[in-house]
Amino acid sequence: MTLLRVLLFSTAVLLTYTLFANILPQVQSNPPEEEVPIIAGEMDQDAQIAWGEKLFDGKGTCTLCHNNLGRAPDLLVMDLNTAFAERLVDTRYDGEAKGEEGAKAVEIYLRESLDDPSAFVVAGFGKKGTNDTVSPMPVVGGPPISLSDIESDALIAFLQDKGGYDVTVPLPAPGEDTAATDEEDSEEDEGPAESVEAALEKFSCAACHNLGGSGADVGPKLAGIGQRLSTDEIQQAILDPNAVVSEGFEPDTMPADYGEQMRVSELQMIVDYLSTLAQSEAAQ
Amino acid sequence: MGLIAGLFFLFPEFASAADAAQAAAGELLPAPKPTHADYLTVGGISSRTLVWGLAQMHLFLAAFVLAVPFFVLCIEFTGTVTKDDRYDAMAHEFMKISMAAYSFTALVGGGLTIAVFLFYPTLMGYLLKVFRGQTLIYALLFLAESVCLYVYFYSWQALRYGNRKWAHMSIGLILNTVGLTLMFVANAWASFMMSPAGVDPTGAITGTVWEATRNPLWNPLNLHRFLANIAYGGAIVGAYAAYRFLSAKTAEMRSHYDWMGYTSNIIAIIGFLPLPFAGYWLMAEIYAYSQQMGITAMGGVLAWLFIIQAVLIGTILLGANYYLWCGLGRTDRGQLYAPYVKYIAVVIVGGFLVWVTPHSLILTPQEVQLLGGTHHKLLGPLGIMPAKNIAVNLMLVFTFLSFQMFYRSSRIATVPWADKGNTFVVALYVIGCLNIIGAGIYGYLTPTVYKVGASVPQVVSTLSIIIFAGVIDYFMYRKSTKTVVHWGRMSTRSQYALFVLPVAFTWLMALMGYIRSSLRTHWHVYTIMKDNSPEAYIPTIGQAGNIITVITLIFMGLILFIFWLSQLGATKQLEPTDKDRVEGSA
16 A cells, blocks of 8 residues: 555656646757759849858857847947957957958958967957967857858858958859758747847748838838837737728738737747837847 | 677678778768658657657657666665664565666667657667767667676575675675666667767768767756756655655654655655756756757747746755754654744745746737736836846755754754854855845846846755765764654655655656757757658647657666565565364365
């Protein structure tokens, strides 16, 4: 009888843990998809920059550290134009582009950063105890990131463009080794977006709204929306777009199932972002 | 793994042929790149689940049989020094349980070896090449472990007193040295798969076996597993004692098994208290080795698992504390300390609730709308590390306080400096706790990267309280007036706390194993050899939880069988009397 009681009690404890594990969010993380060849020679510069942005948030996993948590400089937010110029003349910088300026120098500097992150470590971002001489960043060409040369080029193009510099990296040429990858973090149902940019891209907001310079006018402009609507109203506009339709726009245009498609973290990021969006920012 | 050495020679293609060709060409061969076709599929069997189950079962058993001789030696030593035979008898009884488990460990280990070579031949071939002759050393160590274990156990009564006792303890020391070395070697393989060393980026072997062994995560893993084994082993024998206590027929047996349960619980707590700090070190080294790996664990797909971990550890601490509080009933002076229990309970339960609070709540969009966001105004701040660090450190400190209260409840200090000593201990607790809370608040004000740094003074505070208060109490009560401890005066309910501990520990060990393996994501050997098997994905928490529960249930069945075997070994049939013989022949 004692044995039976002990067994029942222990099994009940076990089942409680199991139940708890089953009510938490369930995400299966799949390995990256098979490599998808890029058709060399068919990519223009805009596509290259867009591809670089995708790599920045996707396969390159740059946003894991280059975010607002302080692990690495927040490249998506900071003024890259000024930052790159300052790095090139930094007294601690002794790389190939030392003392030079302009877009080509930035390309050299960025390539150096991707291939040999410890060549120059921004003050305060080095590995603990190394006095900013060793970078915690992995070499992007090596595993686990394994960016190919043309992917590194695309990443540099994106950062040059973001910093307001001319893009100086070459486009992928016909005949070039194009075994590049277009891997996404392939969690089942793609997993939650990790940044607001990724969330906006995931739900194609810019396809209908003038956001990020898309110029789209299917939906209302989002510039300054935070000044016009409260946080709750923005949230309602996403979750139940037909509740209040802006003047001059048709109902049933915007998908009504974002409430089911979006993770709560994604919704929160988008709402937070829109509520603080200035009059001029959205179109940039 | 003992079988690995044999397979090494039976299947030379795993090692020497390729090496010879490589040496002849003077080239470095990269790690193989297995394709789907390289993985054997047998019917509908999930090879990964099978290997997972066998590996976890082997780990459960191995952790137990490696941990028991360690604290048995400590108990035997205590018995010799204090000349109290009860310690020796208890140590011997612990060993009996361990002996029954040893054969199962070898059996499951053999099954595991066959399974990994069948289902992951390319990976095992590569690991054999990396670790070369170490597999033979492992086999020899396994042999030495078996010899030492049997000699240690069977010579117990033959080497019982005087100098012979010291000879017996020396055998125990050798047994533990061999056992620990075995574990370290096995850990080298597991940690190499996470943080490979002694190979170039293509996986070509460039370094020595020692370089591969001494990879960045080897030592943190060694320490973590060593401590966890002690806590785990203590919890399992505690359950044995509770089971025997509940089925005891005499007051003497109840008394003996109550004392055994108490000692086991203390062993589990001693192993457990420093474990979170070993965990910090392991996680810090993971971050230092690869930020991506660290982020995968703490901020990525595995982040929710740490909420389950919090539930499990919270259960363990609640169970251990509850048992200690019930123990105050064993002493006549226990009532003096009973009023403080409710305050400790508030801290333990409060800490548990903070620890289990997630940063983001699981809500439907409608609930988000009602709540005004995913981060509740009050609970949101409790979901981040500074709050959790405060909670876990205070829980550990107050668990030690529970133990300290029971320790004091059967002693009256007679040293002249007792008042000053008490004041110092109280000051230690107050200042330490304030420091823990203060450093936690500082963690809120500093960037994420420095939050981990803020946990260091908290850890130092916790350890300082435990060490200094322990040392002061030792000297203050060393020559104290002892009052009676009524061993056996424990409720039935209190014994169930001793069952919660091993169940939670077992499930927790399997959960942490799942996390550790998942950190490699889709790599067999991180960044060196990809896992291209059909099951190269990280399963969901629910799937993993179900598998872990099944493995734990099987293990529980096995352990109960081992308990039963141990009890059977101590059962003696009474010699038939003349009357019985007459009745039997009629």
